[in-house]
Amino acid sequence: MAAGRVTQVDDSPIAELRGTTKRFGSVVAARNLNLAIRPGEFLSFLGPSGCGKTTALRMLAGFETPSEGAVFLDGRQMNDVPAHRRPVNMVFQHYALFPHLTVAENISYGLRQRRPKPSKAQIDAAVERALETMRLPGFGPRRIWEMSGGQQQRVALARAIVNEPKVLLLDEPMAALDKKLRHDMQIELQTLQRQLGITFVLVTHDQEEALSMSDRICIMRDGEIAQVGSPRDLYDRPTSRYVADFVGKSNFFDGRIERLDGSTAKLVGPGGTIFVGHANEGLGSDQPATASLRPEQISLTRDAGGLPVTVVNRIFLGEHTEYLVRNPDLGPFLVLASRQAEAGTHNFEPGETGYASWREGAALILSKD
Amino acid sequence: MRLYALAVYLFLYVPIGVIAVFSFNAGRHAAQLQGFSTQWYGKALSNPFVMEALQTSAIVAGASAALATIAGTLAALALQGVGGKPRAIFDALLYIAVMVPGIVIGIATLIALVTLFDWVNPVLAALWPLADQAPQLHLGKGSLIAAHGLFAMALVVIIVRARVAGMDRSLVEASADLGATPWGTFRQVTLPQIFPAILAGFLLSFTFSFDDFIIAFFVAGSETTLPIYVFSSIRRGVTPEINAIGTMVLAVSLVTLVVAQSILQRGRGRGAA
Ligand SMILES: Nc1ncnc2c1ncn2[C@@H]1O[C@H](COP(=O)(O)OP(=O)(O)OP(=O)(O)O)[C@@H](O)[C@H]1O
């Protein structure tokens, strides 16, 4: 988790995209990306399929040349520097391990390309260290196809980190692993990043993965950056309905802003329901807008008071219970009740009626997309 | 239907089997079996004409296969980046080269070479200081190697290209990412990956040339390859010696084909790992 980490905010960026656009024929895969990646941070590109995450990463790696704008690494403009001369390494989605080489030969590949070539003793020592770091001692002489998926991924990581890159790029490295293994690997990656102090740039479409691992997340949409921020920022202060929807779950209610008080807005929603909360920049009074309300911010009680609702559906999630409820004016929306909150009372059954309420100021007023 | 298939196979393989069987016949006459013997093999291998033809065949097959393998591999690699219409045209030309009957290729190559020689030889003679010592291009091993090499190149391109296309593109990127120069990547990643296909292409080209009679018949000039030798001797009647030669050619081709096929198969299994 990001909490407690020291990020060097004022350091100059280790990697940077400046007005970077990439076109493939008529397809704009990435449009005017502006992003400064800080040394030592763990940054994730997050977004749905086809939004340009891989393209952004490949421009950093040097596999794609920007159509417009520039890529900087460690302060140097890199547009015309080919991949093999960039101080970054990549972990590929399907690992791209060399099948004709052993595990040790795969790991030492990068070192063996260096000129002057390091001595055999140096290479062996570095490979041994990398195998140890990735908890693969003794696997050096093995063939790639003798390794399990999880082990192959460790080899791929070892092959990259042994070069001590300035930035490690990871393109959905966990996509091919099963759920349990993926979770273990997420923890391991985080530990590794802290231990090595290398900047990690991860591409994922798994919001949980991004939220749990990253210092900052760059959310993308249709080739553009929608918002960059810490997981907490994105969750608590999304600047668009798209981000609020993508990071965690949220309910959206359209309405009109009645009053704007500094950064606090009062929105009148369907049926005259009032939503008060932090308003996004650029919103004005008497303007159509959307109120976003997280399911866990809404409480459901049997005591009269609040908005009358009918329970439509119930999903038991262990520590929480998720209800889909319906109000005649607002329509269906989600409520998340913690076990603690429901202690004493018993669960609502589908068909039962209750009352939904939320703390004043809990909503977030966003521009209508 | 089964009977029909059986008849087809019998028709195809019985004559071959008969030749193999009679090559071990102790008797001199091709009509009756008189016990097992390898004397005809000994006889064939001690015949200087056979040995010379064998040598010619081996040289031509080796050189044309080497030529076809190098040119075919380079073409297959170059074709990676080619798409659209040029690609379609090149593909069509490749398949035509493989499918056109040997006799057409033989005649066409002969005409092309002879025309070329008619044009080049006078020029060479004119440029040479001593006109009567000027080198003359003529039909022979060189034209055999050229004709076989050209034809086999199409085979190599097809085989190697299939392998190149099946290769994981990200391996090349991974290599570059790890700091290998383009040449380093070719040497350390691409070449080992496609090597089975290159080897198989070489072996197939070799067999193709070693077995070929039709094209060789047209462009060999005064040279005698093994198939040409066999052809000219059977006009004097089929001897057990000829059976022995035929069986040896068959064995060489079969073994080479099986080896090539197994290399391709194994290469595929590994690439997938
Ligand atoms: N080499 C290419 N040629 C043509 N179009 C491409 C190429 N690479 C990517 N694109 C297009 O650019 C857009 C962005 O692709 P990209 O691979 O960056 O998406 P992504 O966010 O990584 O998606 P996913 O989560 O599915 O991997 C897509 O519309 C894709 O079709």
Ligand SMILES: [Mg+2]
């Ligand atoms: Mg992708």
